[in-house]
Amino acid sequence: MSFEVINDVAKPIISGFGITWKRLKREKVTVQYPEERREQFARTRWRHVLTRYDNGLERCIGCSLCAGACPARCIYVQAAENTDEERYSPGERYSERYEINMLRCIFCGYCQEACPTGAIVLRKDFELANYDRGDFVYTKEMLLEPIRR
Numbered sequence: 717m718s719f720e721v722i723n724d725v726a727k728p729i730i731s732g733f734g735i736t737w738k739r740l741k742r743e744k745v746t747v748q749y750p751e752e753r754r755e756q757f758a759r760t761r762w763r764h765v766l767t768r769y770d771n772g773l774e775r776c777i778g779c780s781l782c783a784g785a786c787p788a789r790c791i792y793v794q795a796a797e798n799t800d801e802e803r804y805s806p807g808e809r810y811s812e813r814y815e816i817n818m819l820r821c822i823f824c825g826y827c828q829e830a831c832p833t834g835a836i837v838l839r840k841d842f843e844l845a846n847y848d849r850g851d852f853v854y855t856k857e858m859l860l861e862p863i864r865r
């Protein structure tokens with residue numbers, strides 16, 4: 717066998733087995749999901765949530781900066797005016813309609829970065845599977861966090 721053949725064929729195989737051998741000596745980790753869950757990294761970004769202030773008002777002011785920043789163009793915001801009788805957010809406007817098409821989302825977090833009020837945030841809920849494509853369009857009602865009592 718020539719030196720080139722050893723170099724091109726045998727060496728990568730031996731080196732591959734070497735990596736496998738090193739891995740075999742490591743502690744095995746089996747997580748019994750869904751009964752057990754791994755601790756996620758602090759900056760994990762999964763499902764979006766529209767947050768509220770402590771007094772229950774919505775943080776979202778319908779400015780659409782999140783939609784403008786989204787590279788996948790998956791956010792739709794329709795703003796409306798608050799009135800003294802019907803107030804949803806502290807600002808002049810609020811989002812009457814807010815939707816995210818989760819099939820297009822790439823979880824980059826740009827929407828969260830762009831939001832001036834900290835309204836849209838990506839949290840750690842990663843169980844997003846569904847049966848119907850239509851169910852992946854998350855509406856404001858699905859995204860808005862409940863009022864804390």
Ligand code: SF4
Nearest residue numbers: 786821822824825827
């Ligand atoms: S995480 Fe990225 S892709 Fe997903 S909605 Fe936000 S900006 Fe768009």
Ligand code: SF4
Nearest residue numbers: 776777779780782831
């Ligand atoms: S989530 Fe933030 S950036 Fe998006 S419309 Fe509401 S306030 Fe503006």
